[in-house]
Amino acid sequence: MASQRNLKITVVVFLVTYTLLQLQLMQSKDRMSASSVQHLHNHAILTAAPSVTEGTKEQTRLLDHSTQQMDSTTAMNVPIQRTHCGGNVTLLLGHQRQNRGFLTIGLCTVPRSKASYLKDTLHSLVTRMSEADKKRVVIVVFMGYHNESIAEETLRMIKSNFNHSLVTGGLQVVQPDIGIYPNFSKITRKTFNDTLQRVHRRTKQNIDFAYLFGYCEGISDYYLHVEDDVVAATGYISDIETSLSTQERLQNQWFVLEFGGGFFGKLFRSRDLCMMKTYLLLFQVEKPGDLLLSDLKLIKLHDSKKVKNGKKLFKHSGTYSSLEGKIVKDKTAKKKLPRENPLPTTTEKIYISRLTSNPDAKIETSMKTFLNFTPESAYEINNTVYFWAAAPHASDYYRVILKTPVLSSRVTIRTGAPVTGKDRLDFAEIFINRNFTRGGMCRNQMPLGKLSYGKFEHKFLVPEKIKCLEILVTHGQKSWVIISQIEIET
Structure with missing residues (x-):
């Protein structure tokens, strides 16, 4: 009897959660439809830009400091509130484009004790797309920390190396309000045999992902999630477009297209981002983000086999993980692959690594x-x-x-x-x-x-x-x- 009662409770919780997610998705679609009518009336498709809040005093001081000697690379400080999903995030560098783009590339960055790979990652993302692509692709860097000195150093690095991308609106740097995070010391329940340190770390990561998704909801038609220590394949944007065209031609139903392992190299429709934000925040403590994504596939498609995969276009480049003391060994670092061969990802940060295709x-x-x-x-x-x-x-x-x-x-x-x-x-x-x-x-x-x-x-x-x-x-x-x-x- 007890087992049956527990099963009933589990089913009820699942149904309630699923209903909430579907309602959230319907609201997101309604907002998109209403905004599309207004855009057509104005004879232009304007971006449903994420909202920007005033942020904390520390963020305001950091923002004021970063505006010195920046001119057109500086973001406007006036909050822009067009959707409810992108709140509690402050735009520190860059500016929001007026026209909706094709693709937003989002990444969260946090400090590592021994190395930083953000510069190399941004260089790879920017230089390995065409000039035409740069006009319709926006990269959003989510600074998931509030250490003042490290944040200032990161902003200086980005301004000195990627000024053109900031000027054109192709690169935006944002930071969340510190109040979005819970008191991690009160999270004491361990799951998946993880230590409390790992539970706290992955919970924070889920929160960062959620608010990054919310900020990026209305910038472009599609959203690509990567990490701050990856290398992109040359021409990766055209490869993504080819994969999208294939899905459309075959009339495939898909929720996510996968161009990498773990939780990077994942392509979503931007209209799903607000729903995904709600989902990650609901279950932030329960599982790592990639496993939550796997569960969401089943909810969205009712059959995980329907999810279509692309070829690998990204690989990890870093050695030192953002988790203190963890070293990531990239076993493909010495392998030179031809351009037509998708980049493999053989690293201990993900579950599976392969270099070949399997027969049907x-x-x-x-x-x-x-x-x-x-x-x-x-x-x-x-x-x-x-x-x-x-x-x-x-x-x-x-x-x-x-x-x-x-x-x-x-x-x-x-x-x-x-x-x-x-x-x-x-x-x-x-x-x-x-x-x-x-x-x-x-x-x-x-x-x-x-x-x-x-x-x-x-x-x-x-x-x-x-x-x-x-x-x-x-x-x-x-x-x-x-x-x-x-x-x-x-």
Whole structure:
């Protein structure tokens, strides 16, 4: 009875939350429709600019200090209130364009103790788009901190290196009111086995993302979320447009297009940003932002498989994380990739990293899937989550059945969380077969080997024909299982 009562409570909470989000989305659409009528009446499409508040005394003093010797790069201090979604954010540098653009690129930046990558990130974003693109793309830097000396140093760096972008309105620097943050010492509940430090850090990050989304809601038609330590591929704007055209031509339903891992390189429609702000603030303490995004996919599309991915256009460039003491190892730093090959992201800050595409296949498993960590997640390219299942039993399987047999040069399997190694699969054998499968079974299987510390890699001396790949559990285990990566290289 107690379990049924808990289930009912969970369902009610989910339905209430979903209803609130849908109401928020409807209000956002209504505002857009009303503003479109007014814009047509004025014979111009004006930007539904985010609101700018007076901010705190510290922000006002910082703003006054930054206006010296700036002329046209200075933002207007008068609040512009056109939507309710962009409040509690102050524009420090740059100015708001009058015309609605094609794309807004938003990023949050926070201090790192040993290095800063913001300059390189902005240089990459600005220089790797065309001059024509610069007229319809706006970059918004969200300074998620209130340290006066560091903030002044950041503003000086941006003014001295990106003055032209500030003058043309292609770059804006904003800062939130300090009052948007809760008293983190009162957040004492741990989730996902994280330390309180990590819970507080990811909660703040969710809040930063939320207010950045709100500020950027009306600037452009689309919004691209990146981080302050990434490198963009040359011509990334045209690649994004090509992907959008493909989705439109195929009449695909999509909520987010993914051009990177984790929570960077994600493209949304700007009309969804206000709803996303509300969602992140509602569940700011519960989960990291990328997992909240995965949940939101299911709410929006009712089927995570409908989410279409783009190719990777961004990779991490930094070594030192914004989380104190954490070092991010970029394993692709020494690899030179041709331009036509999407930039890979192999870093411990995200769940999955791959360099190849996988052939089309059907995925089957007897293991019990946890939430939306679906079996396909381990096999799909550019996915930001993994396959997560309850503790397996002997004879459980994970099976990849290719639509068309391929000649493979290598098979790679990774289990367990990439950073901690937890929830790895300890006892399993790997099989392949060359022939057509009937009745859902992989017949005439050929053993390739066993997992070793949760990992497996096999190189064929001569490319081997594969129709089916199977991971067969040989002994049960008490811990759950994560399968984070499966590659069939051709």
